[in-house]
Amino acid sequence: xxxxxxxxxxxxxxxxxxxxxxxxxxxxxxxxxxxxxxxxxxxxxxxxxxxxxxxxxxxxxxxxxxxxxxxxxxxxxxxxxxxxxxxxxxxxxxxxxxxxxxxxxxxxxxxxxxxxxxxxxxxxxxxxxxxxxxxxxxxxxxxxxxxxxxxxxxxxxxxxxxxxxxxxxxxxxxxxxxxxxxxxxxxxxxxxxxxxxxxxxxxxxxxxxxxxxxxxxxxxxxxxxxxxxxxxxxxxxxxxxxxxxxxxxxxxxxxxxxxxxxxxxxxxxxxxxxxxxxxxxxxxxxxxxxxxxxxxxxxxxxxxxxxxxxxxxxxxxxxxxxxxxxxxxxxxxxxxxxxxxxxxxxxxxxxxxxxxxxxxxxxxxxxxxxxxxxxxxxxxxxxxxxxxxxxxxxxxxxxxxxxxxxxxxxxxxxxxxxxxxxxxxxxxxxxxxxxxxxxxxxxxxxxxxxxxxxxxxxxxxxxxxxxxxxxxxxxxxxxxxxxxxxxxxxxxxxxxxxxxxxxxxxxxxxxxxxxxxxxxxxxxxxxxxxxxxxxxxxxxxxxxxxxxxxxxxx
Numbered sequence: 001x002x003x004x005x006x007x008x009x010x011x012x013x014x015x016x017x018x019x020x021x022x023x024x025x026x027x028x029x030x031x032x033x034x035x036x037x038x039x040x041x042x043x044x045x046x047x048x049x050x051x052x053x054x055x056x057x058x059x060x061x062x063x064x065x066x067x068x069x070x071x072x073x074x075x076x077x078x079x080x081x082x083x084x085x086x087x088x089x090x091x092x093x094x095x096x097x098x099x100x101x102x103x104x105x106x107x108x109x110x111x112x113x114x115x116x117x118x119x120x121x122x123x124x125x126x127x128x129x130x131x132x133x134x135x136x137x138x139x140x141x142x143x144x145x146x147x148x149x150x151x152x153x154x155x156x157x158x159x160x161x162x163x164x165x166x167x168x169x170x171x172x173x174x175x176x177x178x179x180x181x182x183x184x185x186x187x188x189x190x191x192x193x194x195x196x197x198x199x200x201x202x203x204x205x206x207x208x209x210x211x212x213x214x215x216x217x218x219x220x221x222x223x224x225x226x227x228x229x230x231x232x233x234x235x236x237x238x239x240x241x242x243x244x245x246x247x248x249x250x251x252x253x254x255x256x257x258x259x260x261x262x263x264x265x266x267x268x269x270x271x272x273x274x275x276x277x278x279x280x281x282x283x284x285x286x287x288x289x290x291x292x293x294x295x296x297x298x299x300x301x302x303x304x305x306x307x308x309x310x311x312x313x314x315x316x317x318x319x320x321x322x323x324x325x326x327x328x329x330x331x332x333x334x335x336x337x338x339x340x341x342x343x344x345x346x347x348x349x350x351x352x353x354x355x356x357x358x359x360x361x362x363x364x365x366x367x368x369x370x371x372x373x374x375x376x377x378x379x380x381x382x383x384x385x386x387x388x389x390x391x392x393x394x395x396x397x398x399x400x401x402x403x404x405x406x407x408x409x410x411x412x413x414x415x416x417x418x419x420x421x422x423x424x425x426x427x428x429x430x431x432x433x434x435x436x437x438x439x440x441x442x443x444x445x446x447x448x449x450x451x452x453x454x455x456x457x458x459x460x461x462x463x464x465x466x467x468x469x470x471x472x473x474x475x476x477x478x479x480x481x482x483x484x485x486x487x488x489x490x491x492x493x494x495x496x497x498x499x500x501x502x503x504x505x506x507x508x509x510x511x512x513x514x515x516x517x518x519x520x521x522x523x524x525x526x527x528x529x530x531x532x533x534x535x536x537x538x539x540x541x542x543x544x545x546x547x548x549x550x551x552x553x554x
Contacts, residue, residue, distance in 0.1 A: 432535020
């Protein structure tokens with residue numbers, strides 16, 4: 001660096017000072033050159049802007065700011081947020097006067113409130129060691145140069161620093177309430193309900209400020225910056241979703257899922273367990289669900305300014321979910337069919353038990369509505385784990401007297417229904433022999449103004465097939481097909497819906513296809529067609545409904 005550059009930099013700094021004499025200015029300039037500034041490492045701290053500072057272990061880093069002499073006292077605040085590990089930081093002043101007053105906003109510190117004239121170049125007015133967010137508020141009456149020194153003694157890290165001399169404007173950081181505690185107002189087996197007092201900033205600027213809640217199984221975090229740093233360093237594998245970074249200091253943007261109620265949710269898996277981050281808008285009561293029973297969770301609430309990504313942290317809390325009550329186990333009888341209603345909203349799980357009376361056991365499941373999750377285990381080993389909608393058959397081989405456990409639940413928030421049969425009597429099957437596909441096909445070229453032709457697959461066994469039709473409106477198609485009860489039979493249909501019943505089979509499975517032309521229909525009308533397969537047991541199996549519209553003009 002050339003000699004003219006340091007002189008220019010010092011000249012710019014000295015313009016900000018009101019010196020009583022040329023000799024004092026010259027003396028100060030020489031003092032700054034020799035004692036304060038190393039021009040290869042000098043950094044000026046911006047006023048009114050948050051600055052990210054990267055620290056290397058055991059290497060101090062210094063920032064400076066200058067306050068000019070003013071006719072009125074000049075207040076200022078400095079806020080420092082550690083993002084990973086505890087740090088040491090201090091504020092020192094090179095002052096041209098004997099009067100200076102300052103204080104820390106909160107926390108433990110080592111500070112002198114008033115200073116007398118001293119021959120020392122720098123005086124320490126505040127120092128702190130820890131990982132809390134600390135704010136120092138001071139007032140300067142005369143021109144002075146301030147130095148902030150930061151040191152990390154554990155490992156490389158980063159922090160944020162915010163300096164402002166405009167204490168009358170809206171602060172970058174959202175304001176916390178007088179009592180920033182989080183209250184646990186309800187605990188269940190899989191839920192915890194939290195409440196906290198409103199931030200004054202949220203009440204005033206609702207469109208830009210939100211509360212974000214973070215839940216994990218490890219510990220509380222004193223800042224959103226610290227939480228995001230810990231999550232990234234724990235080897236989190238995040239799901240795919242909408243990308244939204246809640247912090248400008250994140251090395252990688254966090255994926256966010258937009259829930260149906262407008263909330264933003266980040267759910268990730270780390271080695272230390274699940275980490276969940278949810279932005280809940282401006283409401284100050286929230287129930288965290290889908291938790292594991294008998295597990296301790298730590299909860300943090302941050303009030304976030306989404307325009308600046310700056311945040312303030314409430315005092316974290318923790319809660320332990322209740323122990324799950326001992327589940328009731330239902331004994332299954334050989335060959336008996338049972339039907340269960342699965343409540344997806346309460347995440348109710350049915351536990352069924354069956355003792356084998358044969359080495360081979362046949363399980364049959366028919367989901368009547370919704371999607372079902374099944375798990376079959378023996379001797380604490382999971383044999384089958386699957387989600388399905390429709391029909392499933394499983395044949396398992398074991399020993400006489402083996403105990404099988406079946407767990408059933410809904411995979412959706414809505415209710416589901418399922419029929420279950422477990423049997424060792426293979427000559428009395430619950431379901432009839434089923435074709436490879438239960439889809440009904442229609443032929444566009446054979447569709448007229450008053451008739452349609454449909455086809456479906458049969459089996460090698462002689463079975464009865466019944467065809468039903470129903471006239472519907474075009475806007476009813478989704479509801480009719482979505483809400484169809486696949487376990488119901490022809491007995492719930494109106495007699496006018498019945499088209500025909502016939503017996504059919506073919507020993508050559510490749511030729512086991514039958515067609516039917518249904519006439520007497522209205523032109524330009526939508527019809528829903530159903531086929532029921534009824535085997536020797538009398539239990540009907542419903543094919544997937546087919547919607548066909550007749551031609552409007554022929």
